[in-house]
Amino acid sequence: MKKTINAMLLLMVMVMMSACSSLGVKxxxxxxxxxxxxxxxxxxxxxxxxxxxxxxxxxxxxxxxFAGGGCGCN
Amino acid sequence: xxxxxxxxxxxxxxxxxxxxxxxxQAESETWDIDSALLIYNETDRVSAIEPVxxxxxxxxxxxxxxxxxxxxxxxxxxxxxxxxxxxxxTFTRPSGKGSYTTQANETPLDDTFHDTRVSYSLNWDKPxxxxxxxxxxxxxxxxxxxxxxxxxxxxSHDMNQKNTTLTGxxxxxxxxxxxxxxxxxxxxxMDDRIRxxxxxxRTLLDLLFGVTxxxxxxxxxQVNYSLSQANGYMTDPYKIISVVDxxxxxxxxxxxxxxxxxxxxxxxxxxxxxxxxxxxxxxSYRFMSDDWxxxxxxxxxxxxxxxxxxxxxxPHVRYYQQSAADFYHYFLTDTQAIPEFAxxxxxxxxxTATTIGVKVGKTLxxxxxxxxxxxxYQQSGDSSPDEAFGQLQNQDLYPDxxxxxxxxxxxxxx
Amino acid sequence: xxxxxLLLVLLSSSAQAEIYDINEFSLENYRGKVVYLDFWASWxxxxxxxxxxxxxxxxxxxxxxFDVVTINLDENSQDMHDFLQKVPAEFDIYHDxxxxxAQTFKVEGMPMSYLIDRDGKIQSRHIGFYEKKKAExxxxxxxxx
Numbered sequence: 001m002k003k004t005i006n007a008m009l010l011l012m013v014m015v016m017m018s019a020c021s022s023l024g025v026k027x028x029x030x031x032x033x034x035x036x037x038x039x040x041x042x043x044x045x046x047x048x049x050x051x052x053x054x055x056x057x058x059x060x061x062x063x064x065x066f067a068g069g070g071c072g073c074n
Numbered sequence: 075x076x077x078x079x080x081x082x083x084x085x086x087x088x089x090x091x092x093x094x095x096x097x098x099q100a101e102s103e104t105w106d107i108d109s110a111l112l113i114y115n116e117t118d119r120v121s122a123i124e125p126v127x128x129x130x131x132x133x134x135x136x137x138x139x140x141x142x143x144x145x146x147x148x149x150x151x152x153x154x155x156x157x158x159x160x161x162x163x164t165f166t167r168p169s170g171k172g173s174y175t176t177q178a179n180e181t182p183l184d185d186t187f188h189d190t191r192v193s194y195s196l197n198w199d200k201p202x203x204x205x206x207x208x209x210x211x212x213x214x215x216x217x218x219x220x221x222x223x224x225x226x227x228x229x230s231h232d233m234n235q236k237n238t239t240l241t242g243x244x245x246x247x248x249x250x251x252x253x254x255x256x257x258x259x260x261x262x263x264m265d266d267r268i269r270x271x272x273x274x275x276r277t278l279l280d281l282l283f284g285v286t287x288x289x290x291x292x293x294x295x296q297v298n299y300s301l302s303q304a305n306g307y308m309t310d311p312y313k314i315i316s317v318v319d320x321x322x323x324x325x326x327x328x329x330x331x332x333x334x335x336x337x338x339x340x341x342x343x344x345x346x347x348x349x350x351x352x353x354x355x356x357x358s359y360r361f362m363s364d365d366w367x368x369x370x371x372x373x374x375x376x377x378x379x380x381x382x383x384x385x386x387x388x389p390h391v392r393y394y395q396q397s398a399a400d401f402y403h404y405f406l407t408d409t410q411a412i413p414e415f416a417x418x419x420x421x422x423x424x425x426t427a428t429t430i431g432v433k434v435g436k437t438l439x440x441x442x443x444x445x446x447x448x449x450x451y452q453q454s455g456d457s458s459p460d461e462a463f464g465q466l467q468n469q470d471l472y473p474d475x476x477x478x479x480x481x482x483x484x485x486x487x488x
Numbered sequence: 489x490x491x492x493x494l495l496l497v498l499l500s501s502s503a504q505a506e507i508y509d510i511n512e513f514s515l516e517n518y519r520g521k522v523v524y525l526d527f528w529a530s531w532x533x534x535x536x537x538x539x540x541x542x543x544x545x546x547x548x549x550x551x552x553x554f555d556v557v558t559i560n561l562d563e564n565s566q567d568m569h570d571f572l573q574k575v576p577a578e579f580d581i582y583h584d585x586x587x588x589x590a591q592t593f594k595v596e597g598m599p600m601s602y603l604i605d606r607d608g609k610i611q612s613r614h615i616g617f618y619e620k621k622k623a624e625x626x627x628x629x630x631x632x633x
Binding site: 008025026029035038043044045046053054056057058059065066067 | 108110114124126128226235236237238243282286288290292298300302341342346348354358360361362364386392396399421425427447453475477479481483
């Protein structure tokens with residue numbers, strides 16, 4: 001398990017390093033990216049509901065945000 | 075000629091704005107309100123109704139304050155952890171007052187659940203300079219037998235002409251649990267009603283590191299790593315586990331007991347792309363692993379189709395798979411030694427879950443949007459595990475959970 | 489009747505947005521004036537917030553010595569026109585769909601503005617629009633006049 005995590009972390013760092021140098025757009029080319037529905041946290045209320053539902057039904061939580069422990073729910 | 079037309083368009087726009095009095099200045103005076111109502115309904119089990127309101131205001135120069143209020147009304151029955159039997163089973167209610175009986179060959183459900191949760195949170199997002207932002211959050215949540223307070227801080231740093239954003243954050247949460255009928259001693263006989271305290275607590279510390287990278291004009295991805303450490307009382311005080319005899323019939327019931335530490339790690343990736351026809355595809359994957367032995371994979375996919383007149387339709391699919399916690403048992407036997415930890419809570423068992431849903435919405439005018447979401451959730455595990463014997467072989471030891479989720483959203487400026 | 493009202497409004501409005509193609513853009517056209525040159529796009533929220541201020545700026549200083557000139561960077565000109573329907577502009581706008589002027593001026597953020605003196609030299613550059621920096625900018629313009 002540790003190995004898997006380490007490998008994933010390494011992959012993440014590598015992707016990040018290579019990404020930084022070659023990817024991206026000019027400041028004036030962000031028309032599409034700045035649309036509300038292209039934001040990473042678009043549909044924020046849906047995401048919050050889902051997080052709450054799945055937190056109370058499954059053994060995992062968090063990922064995009066903090067995992068939390070936010071309810072004593074069943 | 076075209077240029078002349080453009081000039082006229084420009085003149086016309088000045089004219090219309092003059093006529094309408096131009097309300098652009100008033101923009102920052104308004105609140106962005108997102109409201110929603112969630113209705114969650116499990117077949118024969120829990121149902122919940124949950125209204126939410128989130129109010130957001132730009133305090134100027136992109137400094138954003140937001141407040142959220144969530145109410146949550148819960149009723150219905152929940153599996154208490156015991157296995158079904160060929161005989162009716164009677165359980166003492168958690169309060170110690172009275173009992174409930176489950177019919178032969180049925181999954182024991184505790185029907186005492188009804189709870190109201192109120193939760194508030196406050197977020198303050200402030201740019202420190204052109205490339206740095208800091209977000210502070212506070213949360214408070216209260217229900218009948220549970221109180222939680224939390225604070226978090228997130229820092230984000232833009233690099234590479236804002237094409238790369240690094241995020242780092244920390245969250246601390248303190249929970250207090252005051253079980254109905256006090257806290258039972260873990261792994262003791264339910265009928266002995268041994269109580270250890272009237273309240274318990276736990277702390278949760280989360281760390282989050284992430285990178286968001288813009289790929290091109292139409293796509294971006296995000297990768298997060300998070301580490302979560304929980305200490306304290308993590309047992310469910312209402313859950314029990316059956317101890318069965320040689321014929322597989324329940325002999326007695328023990329209160330469950332979980333470890334007092336849990337370390338979770340997860341890696342999360344999300345990718346978003348706008349296609350040439352303006353449809354948007356969003357996919358995410360999460361791998362989670364903890365020292366309770368749970369490992370999970372979550373895949374999520376939405377596809378947003380843009381239609382005429384501001385309408386959109388957005389199908390959604392989610393797939394989840396988890397392995398069981400090391401101390402998860404469908405049941406214990408009366409010949410085995412009682413383990414250090416044991417739980418028969420289905421949420422810690424091996425399972426897969428799928429969600430399919432669709433959301434339909436319409437943008438009415440500037441920032442006024444309504445939408446409706448309908449989803450179906452189904453959870454299933456191994457109903458007839460190899461360890462089942464005697465009468466247990468005739469029982470469903472991991473019943474499916476089926477739920478319907480309906481949600482209404484309305485966002486507006488106020 | 490409606491047409492008549494519209495005509496009256498058109499005639500009476502003191503300043504008007506003129507939209508040109510970027511190929512017509514040259515700082516030479518403004519030689520002898522201090523110019524506040526601003527790069528913007530319809531999707532950029534702080535850009536929108538800067539519009540009322542840029543309108544004020546234009547009327548604040550004498551037209552013989554000062555001008556506000558903006559370059560719109562929307563890929564699709566319809567987005568620019570839709571925006572201008574909602575947000576009034578009383579200054580010249582050049583539409584630069586391919587970002588050629590943005591390249592030349594090395595635009596680093598949105599919006600981005602340049603203060604240009606009477607000789608056509610760039611005196612200062614400003615990334616972003618901040619309410620709290622407005623007074624400072626106005627002072628700088630006064631200094632150049």
